[in-house]
Amino acid sequence: MVIGTFLLAGFIKGLIGLGLPIVTLACLGSTLGVREALTVFLIPGIATNIYQALAGPALTPLLRRLWSFLAAAAVGIWIGVGVAAGAKSETLVTLLGITLCTYVAVTLLRAQLPPPGQRELWMSLLMGGLGGVMFRLTGIMIVPGILYLQTLDMSRHVFVQALGITFATITVTLGISLTGRNLMTQDLALMSLFALVPTALGLALGQRYRHHISESRFKCIFLVALFVIGLDMLRRTLL
Numbered sequence: 001m002v003i004g005t006f007l008l009a010g011f012i013k014g015l016i017g018l019g020l021p022i023v024t025l026a027c028l029g030s031t032l033g034v035r036e037a038l039t040v041f042l043i044p045g046i047a048t049n050i051y052q053a054l055a056g057p058a059l060t061p062l063l064r065r066l067w068s069f070l071a072a073a074a075v076g077i078w079i080g081v082g083v084a085a086g087a088k089s090e091t092l093v094t095l096l097g098i099t100l101c102t103y104v105a106v107t108l109l110r111a112q113l114p115p116p117g118q119r120e121l122w123m124s125l126l127m128g129g130l131g132g133v134m135f136r137l138t139g140i141m142i143v144p145g146i147l148y149l150q151t152l153d154m155s156r157h158v159f160v161q162a163l164g165i166t167f168a169t170i171t172v173t174l175g176i177s178l179t180g181r182n183l184m185t186q187d188l189a190l191m192s193l194f195a196l197v198p199t200a201l202g203l204a205l206g207q208r209y210r211h212h213i214s215e216s217r218f219k220c221i222f223l224v225a226l227f228v229i230g231l232d233m234l235r236r237t238l239l
Contacts (some may be wrong), residue, residue: 001031002191003198006044010199013048014206016219018163020045020199022103025096025139026229030236034092035084038139039184042175043192044199049167056161065152066162068121069128073145073166074173076132081177084137094237096138100230103142104223113144115151123148135170136177 009023021041028037053059063070084092116123131145149162178184 001028002040002195006195007198007202010044010048010202010204011206012202012222014203014208015210015213016206016222019222020048021139021167022100022226026100026226029096029139030093030233033089034096034137034139035089035183036188038136038174039178039188040192040195041139042171042178042184043189044196045171046168046175047196048199048203049164049171052164053161053168054164056157056164058158058161059165062158062162062165066124066165069124069145069149070166070169072125072128073132073135073141073170076129076134077136077170077173078132078177079129080133080136081174081183083133085183087137090237092137093233096140097230097233097237099134099138099140099143100226100233103140104227104230106143106147107223113147113151115153116148120152132170132173136174141166141170 005024005027008027009020012019012023021038024041025034025037028040031037032040056062127144127148131141131148134143134145135141145166146163149159149166152162154162175184
């Protein structure tokens with residue numbers, strides 16, 4: 001199951017540039033558990049996101065602009081670790097299902113937060129902190145963290161690099177916080193390291209076949225599948 005999940009997740013990230021934590025949590029969250037699946041995601045997530053963060057034209061300017069957002073996200077993750085450690089698995093699965101459905105709806109409707117303007121500093125702190133908490137609880141920072149980054153008027157390539165910097169920061173922070181709270185067990189660490197192999201293979205395949213399929217059509221199929229998975233999680237935990 002882990003091999004198949006990370007092969008698929010790596011393929012999707014190689015094809016459309018994102019989706020690794022979403023696919024991992026969607027496929028493994030209701031079987032291994034959200035906490036365990038998020039822990040297994042760490043090593044492949046850190047490796048692929050550091051690559052994405054460094055492969056871009058604006059590393060230093062982005063770090064200067066996003067430092068408050070990234071710092072708040074790191075604090076949010078530490079807060080979220082404490083909350084997640086005491087939460088029931090069913091509660092986390094329900095929250096993940098709601099977040100998946102919200103992400104799909106927002107993406108399909110192309111909804112976007114208003115530009116922050118002169119409020120960018122405190123908006124970065126607020127959205128970064130909330131995004132960090134949500135990432136620790138569900139493995140997804142898109143609501144509201146990434147939705148906020150979309151309002152900062154970046155070019156496509158700079159925005160992709162900003163995503164890489166953000167994801168690299170939060171996955172490294174998550175790894176440190178899990179180790180400090182003894183949530184990263186030896187078995188999960190070995191499974192995460194092993195998952196790096198199918199992730200790399202899937203990533204290479206996705207990049208190879210990126211131009212052989214319509215990106216818009218694939219994104220639509222991907223989003224519909226996530227919505228169905230999210231609804232199924234809600235059905236199993238709420239009914």
